[in-house]
Amino acid sequence: MTSGDGAAAGREKVALITGVTGQDGSYLAELLLAEGYQVYGLARRTSLQGTARIDHLAGEPRFRLVEGDLADGGSLHGVVARVKPQEIYNLGAQSYVKVSFDTPEMTGDVTGLGCLRLLEAARRFVPGSRFYQASSSELYGKVVESPQTESTPFHPRSPYAVAKAYAFYATLNYRESYGMFAVNGILFNHESPRRGEEFVTRKISKAAARVATGLQEQVSLGNLDARRDWGFAGDYVEAMWRMLRADRPDDYVVATGESHSVREFCDLAFARIGKPLRWQGSGVEEVGVDEGGSVRVRVDPEYFRPAEVESLLGDASRARDELGWQPKVSFEQLVEMMVDADLERARGRGQGLGAGG
Numbered sequence: 001m002t003s004g005d006g007a008a009a010g011r012e013k014v015a016l017i018t019g020v021t022g023q024d025g026s027y028l029a030e031l032l033l034a035e036g037y038q039v040y041g042l043a044r045r046t047s048l049q050g051t052a053r054i055d056h057l058a059g060e061p062r063f064r065l066v067e068g069d070l071a072d073g074g075s076l077h078g079v080v081a082r083v084k085p086q087e088i089y090n091l092g093a094q095s096y097v098k099v100s101f102d103t104p105e106m107t108g109d110v111t112g113l114g115c116l117r118l119l120e121a122a123r124r125f126v127p128g129s130r131f132y133q134a135s136s137s138e139l140y141g142k143v144v145e146s147p148q149t150e151s152t153p154f155h156p157r158s159p160y161a162v163a164k165a166y167a168f169y170a171t172l173n174y175r176e177s178y179g180m181f182a183v184n185g186i187l188f189n190h191e192s193p194r195r196g197e198e199f200v201t202r203k204i205s206k207a208a209a210r211v212a213t214g215l216q217e218q219v220s221l222g223n224l225d226a227r228r229d230w231g232f233a234g235d236y237v238e239a240m241w242r243m244l245r246a247d248r249p250d251d252y253v254v255a256t257g258e259s260h261s262v263r264e265f266c267d268l269a270f271a272r273i274g275k276p277l278r279w280q281g282s283g284v285e286e287v288g289v290d291e292g293g294s295v296r297v298r299v300d301p302e303y304f305r306p307a308e309v310e311s312l313l314g315d316a317s318r319a320r321d322e323l324g325w326q327p328k329v330s331f332e333q334l335v336e337m338m339v340d341a342d343l344e345r346a347r348g349r350g351q352g353l354g355a356g357g
């Protein structure tokens with residue numbers, strides 16, 4: 001991978017991805033490179049060592065890292081003016097909901113205002129570009145109907161979701177005010193072997209793998225009853241790309257249409273390592289016990305949130321009908337894929353976070 005910007009005035013399509021070092025950024029970079037794009041990935045200077053998910057793109061002549069920070073408008077203006085992307089994917093964010101309660105101001109700055117700063121850079125330097133904002137099912141929060149569609153009212157339940165609401169409406173406002181092709185993908189939870197270890201799915205898959213290899217005894221979790229519509233990140237970045245290739249700009253829900261609890265995720269993960277669980281007790285006393293009688297899952301209130309999003313279920317009919325998008329990986333396949341990748345890592349044979357994961 002090349003560090004620096006260079007002229008992007010070539011004839012091929014040029015895309016800029018913020019959050020390129022993250023889960024989605026890495027899958028999207030791979031997709032766009034496969035489609036023949038020149039890809040510029042915005043990365044923070046402090047994060048340049050944290051490139052495990054994109055290290056396998058090193059040496060790819062059509063992939064470059066450019067320095068910038070969503071908290072710094074000047075850096076965004078500089079990058080957009082130099083690179084002149086035709087497509088901008090704003091995936092950068094402080095994306096961990098629980099942390100947003102501890103750092104609400106930083107989360108608002110990066111996750112909310114960061115989007116506005118990038119929109120403004122696009123408006124000034126590449127008004128004809130197409131802009132994708134990584135909106136989230138967290139916007140629905142305390143849901144008023146199920147399943148959630150593009151017309152379901154928002155009720156954000158965290159500083160993260162409040163920041164995403166700001167970014168959602170900023171994107172809509174630039175579309176309506178300036179006629180920009182600016183869209184929101186309202187993506188429900190999507191996971192992969194590259195998922196950050198702080199999110200519940202990866203925490204469980206990693207714990208199951210470490211239990212299987214004798215590296216860990218059990219895992220402590222928060223709300224086992226929380227339900228999410230979990231899909232595969234590799235499928236979801238394709239929906240982002242399709243949104244920017246549509247005839248007209250619009251906002252789309254991206255989801256599988258299936259909802260599962262954290263407890264169900266544990267069931268499949270521990271079954272995958274040959275230690276199926278049975279559940280005993282209730283509330284903070286609930287435990288998941290394997291056939292040998294060992295407690296593998298317990299509840300720790302430390303992982304509860306000040307306000308919880310209890311249950312999410314998306315209806316992606318619009319994306320299916322208008323974009324021709326549908327998920328390919330099932331919930332069961334997703335859990336198996338994540339546990340198997342973590343088993344490989346636990347056995348020291350894993351490929352790290354990037355290619356193959």
Ligand code: NAP
Pocket residue numbers: 018019020021022023024025042043044046047050068069070071090091092093094095096110134135136137186187188189190191196
């Ligand atoms: P992720 O793995 O947490 O990646 C977040 C990215 O944002 C990282 O590359 C991070 O860079 C970057 N970032 C953080 N602060 C930044 C700043 N100040 N300036 C520039 N970049 C910054 O998230 P993800 O799961 O790939 O999600 C991608 C986007 O989709 C996020 O906006 C997230 O909120 C949103 N989203 C995710 C889901 C989901 O289920 N995954 C669902 C809906 C929406 P560092 O490496 O420097 O930290």
Ligand code: F7E
Pocket residue numbers: 095096097098135136137138187188189190198199200201203220221222223224226227228262303304305308309310
């Ligand atoms: O929590 C519960 C937790 O942190 C899922 C982000 O990508 O998706 C993600 O946000 C559920 C919650 O993801 C633990 O309380 C139980 O109800 O994996 P999560 P999230 O909060 O849904 C949305 C769509 C985004 O936009 C975000 O950027 O699981 N839960 N026990 C736990 N969660 C965690 N992290 N750790 C636990 O031990």
